Amino acid sequence: MDDPQLRAEADAVLAELVGAPGARLREDQWQAVAALVRERRRALVVQRTGWGKSAVYFVATVLLRRRGSGPTVIVSPLLALMRNQVEAAERAGIRARTINSANPEEWETIHAEVERGETDVLLVSPERLNAVDFREHLLPRLAATTGLLVVDEAHCISDWGHDFRPDYRRLRSMLAGLAPGVPVLATTATANARVTADVAEQLGTGGDEALVLRGSLERESLRLGVVRLPDAAHRLAWLAEHLPELPGSGIVYTLTVAAAEEVTAFLRQRGHRVASYTGRTENADRQQAEADLLANRVKALVATSALGMGFDKPDLGFVVHLGSPSSPIAYYQQVGRAGRGVEHADVLMLPGKEDEAIWRYFADTAFPPEAQVRQTLAALADAGRPLSVPALEALVDLRRTRLETLLKVLDVDGAVERVKGGWIATGTPWTYDAERYARVARQRAAEQQAMRDYVTTTQCRMEFLRRHLDDEGAAPCGRCDNCAGPWVDSTVSPEALTGAEKELDRPGVEIEPRRMWPTGMPALGIDLKGRIPAGEQCSTGRALGRLSDIGWGNRLRPLLADGAPDGPVPDDVLRAVVEVLADWARSPGGWAPGVPDPVARPVGVVALPSTTRPQLIGTLAEGIATVGRLPFLGTLACTRPDGTHVAARSNSAQRLKALSGAFAVPEQLGRALAATPGPVLLVDDRTESGWTLAVAARLLRRAGAEQVLPLVLAAGG
Template sequence: MTTTATDLRAQAERHLRALVGRDDATLYDDQWAAIAALVEDKRRALVVQRTGWGKSAVYFVATALLREQGAGPTVILSPLLALMRNQIEAAERAGIHAVTINSTNSEQWAEVHAHIRAGEVDVLLVSPERLNNPGFRDEVLPRLTESAGLLVIDEAHCISDWGHDFRPDYRRIRQMLAELPGGIPVLATTATANARVTGDVAEQLAVHGGEGGSEARKLAPQPTVARPAPQPQEDVLVLRGPLDRESLSLAVLELSRPEERLAWLADHLGELAGSGIIYTLTVAASQDIAGYLRERGHEVAAYSGQTETTERLALEQDLLAGRLKALVATSALGMGFDATLGFVVNVGAPASPVAYYQQVGRAGRGLPDGARASVILLPAREDRDIWAYFASLAFPAEQHVRTALKVLSDSDRPMSTATLETYVDLSRNRLEMMLKVLDVDGAVRRVQGGWTATGQDWVYEQERYDRVAAARRDEQAAMLEYIATSECRMRFLREALDDPEAQDCGRCDNCGGFTVAASVSDAAVQRAGDRLTRPGVALAPRKLWPTALANLGLDLKGKIAGAEEGRVVARLTDLGLGQALRDLFRPGTPDQEVPVPLVQGVVAALADWRPRPDGLVAFESRTHPLLVDSLAHGLSRHLGVPVLGRVAIRDDSVAPGQGATNSAQRVAAVSRRAVLQTEPVAGRRILLVDDLVASGWSMTLAAHWLRAEGAEAVLPLALASET
């Protein structure tokens, strides 16, 4: 008997009710349209709908229907672990067996593969980073895509260069789409795509095997090219809905000083309904704010990319269960985290309205009808400095790319990233990102043992990189407009996402529907100020030399016999003294003696640390000679110990920060630039003094030299560190 559309929709809604646990649940028209396109027509579809609309219901219901028809498992490319965990739990409620393969569960991969081969898996969630693993890419992925019943690309804006959260690993998806066997439907979903991103993603979805296929990969895989306004393809179903979030009330509260922002949180966090998220721009800020709020009696915890996996799981569950008032989190707690949250507060503004819309979308889900979540932005003066830092991590300059390609071409064997670092002056993360892009573009290939060059021609697309950088600057300007606007805030965000139905919400602070108390108590400001100006951040010593330093003529390897744990007065990213330090080290600021507030910070840090040195050695500086000299001699007078010498500059042709983004390159640069010139230090405890710690390798090498001269201990001290 032939299944009619009516029968199929009835089956779909039965699966929906099992998924959401409600007997009265029905599909939205666009949900049904997407499901029908996937299940009946085996089409490709792009769904752009607001957070909380039910995009995951589309692929889970479609999976259930396709599996009943005998189709293979659904493969979901999903970018964040929190998203994966939520989706697996949701799938189990509907009787759908979902498993994941990602970087945190490698011990389970063999078992997962066995379940897949046995046909026991309905949904496999894969992190995009897995696509760059040689074994997975060459052996597992082809079998999965050939047998898949449905391919889902979640957070699909990551495919597009224009997307606010573009990721190099997502570039490989274009190849997957080109090589996917016919008859396998594809669904792409996102809540944060403007018209340009929507068109770009739809255009990539439209690539079929006939337009390149496996031959395209063998010859020259085409990178995503920046286009002014790509048009959605006719054979791709694009479903865009209105992006209003009726359960959200938006507000901006501008407080001039960081201690006022912390005081506001301490005074008003308990007034916000339910549990929620306090977003920060940096890991340091998440830790500082969480620590202060705990001191003030609030049940909060810090959450970032540095949080261990098991701790992340526990923290997410504590937030879901209401055992925590808030997680103080970086964007590591982002896309797809599904919880009933009563508020989102941002301490510091994201770099674009689109990214902000995505973060605030964590709030307001599952609230009772008529209830609203509070969404409050506390912008900071230092936001632009942080935006500029992240912008500096864009695709590297052509000279670095050409160096890497030449080194790989000249090598007769695969080269590891660590070895390649000794030739290319880039940080590990940026080097990895660059290699992933080159891999997708066909210029290099990741194999067992490292990377090899393919010999294919490769063009550095400066125009594309410049256009994307310009788009990022426009987004930052738009974020500043959002902060300053007197018009409806939700309408502003919806228009930033090209929502044609955008209109005034009647719920935000500008519409008059939401008022945020701006008051902060003097006592709270004082306590916050004390917390922020509390000096002294531990400076952990380097423990291992970079790999393959012999390539650079240095006989250094293995464990480092160097410094003890040191101190810096504060990090440049800190909320308190960080601002004074950012002003001090900002390009163009005249060289000067240590400012009084920082002198006080140094004295307080020493009182807490108690290093008990016998002598002092300072770095010679070309950029801040007066600053470092005043710091060294001031410390000598305060501690009553002599200045025994200096780490002198012997080669000015080596720039002060040369190699700072790459451990091996930095060690080589410091070795060429500096030399130790001191009185005898044998048996002495040496305070090693500098102004600013970037990579930490200058301190490490100087400590290594001092220990080689017989120093009993080396104790690093600096005014600031970059991280």
């Protein structure tokens, strides 16, 4: 590695990149740069967040471009980090552009700039690799002209990684198409020994064995701690009361979108400057939130994993998790955003009793059973033409996100291919690797157990995390709450607790109705398509809470869990539903006197039938009718008492198929609707997809109801 001239040139580029005359690459960074520029090797760098992985590929880019190489292509899933990196590159005179889901209007211009050689660095999101036009037209040209390929967050390549993304597997094609001697750099901060070996093997495809440069994952600036509090109200109150004591600005992670929005609203009410950052946040609002945190205009972003590990703020002073992630590797990745450019940063976890219920609720990452995979392949083979995902949904019993993931895996395996117009089966024989999928599932279960152990361990917390990443040098840190003792006060004032309890007890969320029938229903023999006629639609409804929130969700999850005993609606739940109904009546568009543009007051209450919770729904509907002084008009009839109308967590087309003909309006209910025309309240225990409510509303409106106003205990998301 001794090359003084190249080393001096590399250090000079680094100094320009970071704006610090005299800056020098550390020895391990220099080793990586030399491997790429001088030896043109394929290398995997596993180093902690803040080590300087981006400096390696930007310095290597400048050196390779000076030597006549083509542009660097960086594949990264992190939109926030992409924006940071483009700005950093431009400060050093590196012309960088990005292609991702947030800038489709720029793609054509960027493609032309790349072809004219005007771009030094092209950052590409992994989903672009699987887009037909990109894969067929731009990807081959990139593979032929690329001077350096960088795979950021390389653990996503491996299905053993905590954040496996099938789109990354398309990199195999690009690796195979690279010209001889083109270096490849893969980087990650979170790869244990198994993931490291898997990624290194894939990098070596068609060439020499990849060089693995693995460093210590110790983070000397981080102080880890766990604050165990009795319930969600105490955790929310603690956060509101102690947020000002945390150093600098930082990130508060939550497990769900609903929780992030709840926490943001409460903290703002308490006078804190915070912003929400979730999968529902518009792109412009995301960019504004990132800018506000970078400039310390907010104390914290309250974020889901949508922010993930992709945020580059060296002076981030703290990371708080309101709820435990399900993987120690994912947890290490997220907390690693803190303390990169400051001597001390606080990392705190506030675990909750609801965490595991939320893990289960979102446990949708397991590979589908073989029967569902074969069903998907058969549907594509029988079609004789490309099928879009919505069209394929009508033929297979998989939700859209899971179906899309399956298709990407089958695409990489060669069993299906994405073409213009959708997906086709290739006819290539395909084997279901049940043993491998079972091992991955067992690993996920082991990761969840590790997070339970992290909360209760009396040993060093940093050492615990490092050992789970197979860091051979793991040793006690001397800083965490177990090594040095707790440093935060876990008490909350009665005033703060009362405020948090009031916030979490506030009931009511809107339920948006279905407006369009799913694609492909005629192919299932059901003559429903296009827009649902206005005269057959459900109206906007209300739910007591979301199953994913930390307020009423915590109360409703045990009540509505699979296998939970049926029984009368609890008194506190009924009181809260009545409060929702009263607020609804007073809201714009409600039916209380004096509200703007009111709808007519409901004339009665109708219940949906249930094979699992008839007492709960029946007493809820009757209780609402009694308190609201409304007649209970009756219950829809279930034409399938065995419950076969339930298509749990499947896609929209399959849910609607299962619901076709499942309900009927009994004669007595039909007479009641005819005798008392007007809006009716439709009562159920929960809604997830909205299709049960849509089907029931269609029947009721055809039977004479002027409007159908859904009122349920829980919304699914």
